[in-house]
Amino acid sequence: MLESHQYLRRFLIKPSVQRSAVMHFMLNNRTHPTIDEIYMALSPTMPTLSKTTVYNTLDLFVEKGAVRALAIDEKNARFDVDISAHGHFMCKSCGKVHDIFDLKPSMFQIPYTDKFKIDSVEVSYFGTCNFCQGN
Amino acid sequence: MLESHQYLRRFLIKPSVQRSAVMHFMLNNRTHPTIDEIYMALSPTMPTLSKTTVYNTLDLFVEKGAVRALAIDEKNARFDVDISAHGHFMCKSCGKVHDIFDLKPSMFQIPYTDKFKIDSVEVSYFGTCNFCQGN
DNA sequence: ACTATCTTTGTAAATATTTTAAATTTATAT
DNA sequence: ATATAAATTTAAAATATTTACAAAGATAGT
Numbered sequence: 001m002l003e004s005h006q007y008l009r010r011f012l013i014k015p016s017v018q019r020s021a022v023m024h025f026m027l028n029n030r031t032h033p034t035i036d037e038i039y040m041a042l043s044p045t046m047p048t049l050s051k052t053t054v055y056n057t058l059d060l061f062v063e064k065g066a067v068r069a070l071a072i073d074e075k076n077a078r079f080d081v082d083i084s085a086h087g088h089f090m091c092k093s094c095g096k097v098h099d100i101f102d103l104k105p106s107m108f109q110i111p112y113t114d115k116f117k118i119d120s121v122e123v124s125y126f127g128t129c130n131f132c133q134g135n
Numbered sequence: 136m137l138e139s140h141q142y143l144r145r146f147l148i149k150p151s152v153q154r155s156a157v158m159h160f161m162l163n164n165r166t167h168p169t170i171d172e173i174y175m176a177l178s179p180t181m182p183t184l185s186k187t188t189v190y191n192t193l194d195l196f197v198e199k200g201a202v203r204a205l206a207i208d209e210k211n212a213r214f215d216v217d218i219s220a221h222g223h224f225m226c227k228s229c230g231k232v233h234d235i236f237d238l239k240p241s242m243f244q245i246p247y248t249d250k251f252k253i254d255s256v257e258v259s260y261f262g263t264c265n266f267c268q269g270n
Numbered sequence: 271a272c273t274a275t276c277t278t279t280g281t282a283a284a285t286a287t288t289t290t291a292a293a294t295t296t297a298t299a300t
Numbered sequence: 301a302t303a304t305a306a307a308t309t310t311a312a313a314a315t316a317t318t319t320a321c322a323a324a325g326a327t328a329g330t
Contacts, residue, residue, distance in 0.1 A: 014276080014277090014327095016277065016278085016326085016327095018278070034317095035317085035318085036316090036317085048278085048279075049278090049279090050278065050279045051279095051318095052278080052279065052318095052319085052320095053277080053278055053279070055318070056277080056278080069209070071206050071207050071208070071209055071259055073206065074204065074212050075287090075316085076317075077209055077317090077318085087246075089248075089251050091251070098250070098251070100246065100248070102246070102248075103246060106241075107242065110260070111222075111237070111238060111260070113224075113235070113237075114265075115224075115233070115264065115265060116224050116226070116233070116260070116262050116264050116265065117262045117263045117264075117265075117268055118224065118260045118262040119261065119262040120261045120262070121258070121259070121260055122207075122257075122258075122259045122261070123256070123257075123258055123259075124256070124257045124258075124259070125246070125251070125253045125255070125256055125257075126253070126254065126256075126257070127251050127252045127253040127254040127255070128251065128252045128254075129250065129251050129252075130249075130250060149296095149307085149308090151295085151296090151308065151309085153309070170286085170287085171286085183309085183310075184310090185309065185311065186287095186310095186311095187287095187288090187289095187309075187311075187312095188308085188310070190288080191308080191309080210285085210286085210318085211285090211286070212286090212287090
């Protein structure tokens with residue numbers, strides 16, 4: 001919990017009880033959770049927590065660059081504390097999102113274009129995970 | 136309209152009036168429209184059209200491989216009739232989605248992994264378009 | 271302790287999507 | 301043609317997700 005406190009400061013985020021709790025969860029559950037998953041995980045030990053706070057908190061984290069919002073899941077917003085360049089895989093059957101680390105750095109280069117000012121890239125893969133494949 | 140008819144058949148989709156109208160719109164408005172945009176565009180000339188039909192139709196098109204669903208927009212599902220390998224850019228300010236065609240083919244290769252059965256890739260870029268940049 | 275600012279909360283509203291069941295249309299077999 | 305079955309469309313209701321907002325609470329600086 002102390003760690004999350006320091007961690008937030010590094011991103012110039014004022015650490016409140018709620019923010020530290022959310023960040024603590026993110027740092028220890030690297031499952032690209034949805035708002036609802038975070039809320040469900042924390043509310044038992046933090047009964048007054050509001051879902052709006054979770055929304056606000058994640059918006060702030062994204063704005064400050066502490067987490068990345070993923071555009072891989074059409075249904076829900078998902079978040080990743082690992083802000084290093086890496087890709088994601090989403091299983092169309094179970095909906096779980098996994099990291100894909102072993103991609104070439106060139107995959108994350110910003111292509112040249114004079115039409116837009118590009119400032120981020122997302123590389124997403126879709127298919128079926130081994131578990132859902134009955135494997 | 137005839138064209139959309141033939142086009143649907145190529146993907147083994149039985150062409151109904153509604154399906155042809157939706158496909159006709161997709162083929163002539165390559166703006167990666169949302170369900171609502173499609174519905175709003177067609178309902179004036181097709182007053183009985185139901186939004187549920189638009190949902191059903193797009194689901195079918197995706198299933199049959201006639202269009203691709205994009206996960207680039209967290210707010211709404213977006214669809215692309217261009218099923219060739221290309222990337223997308225979304226302006227964080229106006230929300231419009233544009234094609235990025237001049238990417239290396241290697242960007243769309245399926246990486247090797249024994250953890251998942253990957254069957255599609257999505258390469259998405261985010262930033263600000265020239266119009267929103269006041270340029 | 272006082273005040274201004276920031277944060278959290280709960281409710282309600284807005285938006286998006288899915289489900290369901292009935293109605294309509296289309297296809298098939300007699 | 302007509303009856304029947306199958307497929308498609310529709311509207312309404314149910315769910316789910318996200319945002320807006322205003323009140324309450326906490327924090328920091330003077």
